[in-house]
Amino acid sequence: MIHNQTFETEIKSYQHKQSAAVKLIQIVNSLWFGSSIELIFFRKQLFDRPVNTVLHLHQQSHELADPAVSIFETLRVAQAMHHLQLSPSRIDIGTLALEVRNQNIEDDQLLYFIKKELMSAQDHKNFEPRDVVLYGFGRIGRLLARELISKSGAGKQLRLRAIVTRDTVDEKTLYKRATLLRNDSIHGDFKGEVDYDLEHQALIINGTTVKIISTENPEDIDYTEYGIHNALIIDNTGAFRDERELSRHLTANGASQVLLTAPAKGIPNIVYGVNNDMIDLEYTSIFSAASCTTNAISPILEIIDKKFSINQGHIETIHSYTNDQNLVDNMHSKSRRGRAAGLNMVITETGAGSAVAKVLPALAGKLTSNAIRVPVSNGSLAILNLQLNTATSVEEVNTILKESALKGHLIEQIHYSNNDELVSSDIIGTTAAAVVDAPATIVSADGKSINIYVWYDNEYGYTHQVMRLARHIAGVRRYVYY
The missing domain is CATH 3.40.50.720 (NAD(P)-binding Rossmann-like Domain)
Incomplete structure (x- = not known):
């Protein structure tokens, strides 16, 4: 009898969560279609997501918040936001809900607090599409x-x-x-x-x-x-x-x-979030979004170089096969790429090391790189082997990367994962340019040699970087809250 009561209680509890998710989805859709306000949850898309996916995203937030942000915390914030008149925006409601929790904002102060946090989003300028x-x-x-x-x-x-x-x-x-x-x-x-x-x-x-x-x-x-x-x-x-x-x-x-x-020659190679501020939109009309690999590694390298100063390093890319390779063994203009892509690991060249220098000039001449194409259709991995001028530890490296995924100018580009079961197929559909595999981080005994493993969806994640850059150079302004 006690077991049955517990089971019924669990069912009702989950139904309560489902009901809250339905209400949240209604608000997400209303704000998006009515006002071009995009609500996301720790950089994960909420629009056009089913109830169970929304609940799963909340469960996953334990990687960034302890305890995980609940659906009820998020709904509470969304309901208060719905009363505001906001201009086109991209607002991370997960970050906002966590801030409400951390500051222990009571119900009678919630609307005032959110209105203050989103003050810049209430600047109703009309932007030409x-x-x-x-x-x-x-x-x-x-x-x-x-x-x-x-x-x-x-x-x-x-x-x-x-x-x-x-x-x-x-x-x-x-x-x-x-x-x-x-x-x-x-x-x-x-x-x-x-x-x-x-x-x-x-x-x-x-x-x-x-x-x-x-x-x-x-x-x-x-x-x-x-x-x-x-x-x-x-x-x-x-x-x-x-x-x-x-x-x-x-x-x-x-x-x-x-x-x-x-990547391109003679024009700005831009990794959005890293060096997009160098663009002179008044006098420049042609831009490059660089490569998927450059977009994945540049945010991480910027953080590590700023904190520890990189002396030298090597980038090894484990990359999914691409349309440039042959399906079966045949002639190819480049070495090894003529062998069947679905059956072989293929060593090939990559310009990622030199390309980074176009984005982060301080690293010019410090990095070498190579690539191995492997028999997976999507989802790639960059291994950053770096020699530092300042000693560190696994804990310090991971803490800095986690903080960068939560706040600062690179939070769209970096996702932090402490999942020690992470594999390449888990990366597919990730909108971030880079996913830091924290359990895989290695630091030498003297603290000056480190290995950081960075996953990336070389199609979907890169596409989102292109979209971010496209909005920037097209002058489509929107308020962003993270």
């Missing part, structure tokens, strides 16, 4: 399309208007493009509506018409014919890699800025 064109529609292009559409909110930020490919725009091609956008073997089905319109040569994504433009040369397009003006062109083809080639985009009528989703 920016048109975006995706030049290329491969792995990164399709993930960008998903994010641009799902994050369009009330239409006050970036708006996907067109996709440029080299295909003939016929029914067969449109159907295949729609299918590849809808279905993804790694990231799952797109949680929305995707169709095509042959008459208007477009994809219809969540009710939004996105033109499909076919061309061999970027300068041949007149975007204004499609009603597109002052567009940010996101080039994810990798075909153009220097200023001269990328400038061809700017000769197209209706285009005003270019963002390359690959």
Whole structure:
């Protein structure tokens, strides 16, 4: 009888949590669609998440808070926020709820406290949305399309208007493009509506018409014919890699800025959160989002160098295979990459060591790097072997990285994990550029040689870094609270 009573109590307790999660989801959706206010939970997306996922995210917060932030703490804060008139924002409600807990804010003071914390978000400026064109529609292009559409909110930020490919725009091609956008073997089905319109040569994504433009040369397009003006062109083809080639985009009528989703020569290579402040938006129109690996390791290297001063180091990347490799053994222009990607570990080169110097000039000449492509479809690992000028310990290194994941200018870029069961598939879908594997950190006996293991979703995490940089250079302003 006692066992049955305990069981019934547990069921009712969980139902109570589910009810709170439903209410939270309603507020999340209302703020997003009504005001372009995005609520997240310790950098994890809440929008378009089912009840059980929301509860699971709260359970996982024990890695950053002790005890974990409960659904009731979060709901309490969200309900108070809902009374405020806020401008387009991205607000970490997990961080806010934890601050409410730490300061022991009572109910009668809650609204005042939140209003004070979010004062800057109550500056109601009207921001002009920016048109975006995706030049290329491969792995990164399709993930960008998903994010641009799902994050369009009330239409006050970036708006996907067109996709440029080299295909003939016929029914067969449109159907295949729609299918590849809808279905993804790694990231799952797109949680929305995707169709095509042959008459208007477009994809219809969540009710939004996105033109499909076919061309061999970027300068041949007149975007204004499609009603597109002052567009940010996101080039994810990798075909153009220097200023001269990328400038061809700017000769197209209706285009005003270019963002390359690959490393480039002669133009700013930017890792958002690390060196985006160096951009002169008034005089620069072409930018590079660097590589997925550079985005993963640069935030960690910046923190370690600032605290301990890096004397020298080596970066070894364990990277998932990519479309550049062969499915079966065949000719390839680069050494070893001709061997079957799904069957072999393949040593290959990476420019990550030298690329970091473009982002963090203080590390120029101090880092070497290499890469091993391995038979996994997504999810990569960078091992940072660093020689320091200042001695440290495992505890100090992990504490500094954990603090950087909770506060400061790199919290979007760094996720801290103390999960000693973490594996590569767990990284898929992570929006952070880097996931610190704290249990794997190694420090030598003298404290001056360290190994830090940094996981990253080389597709999804990188895509979010591109999105952050795109908003920045496009001048789409929104308040951010972390």
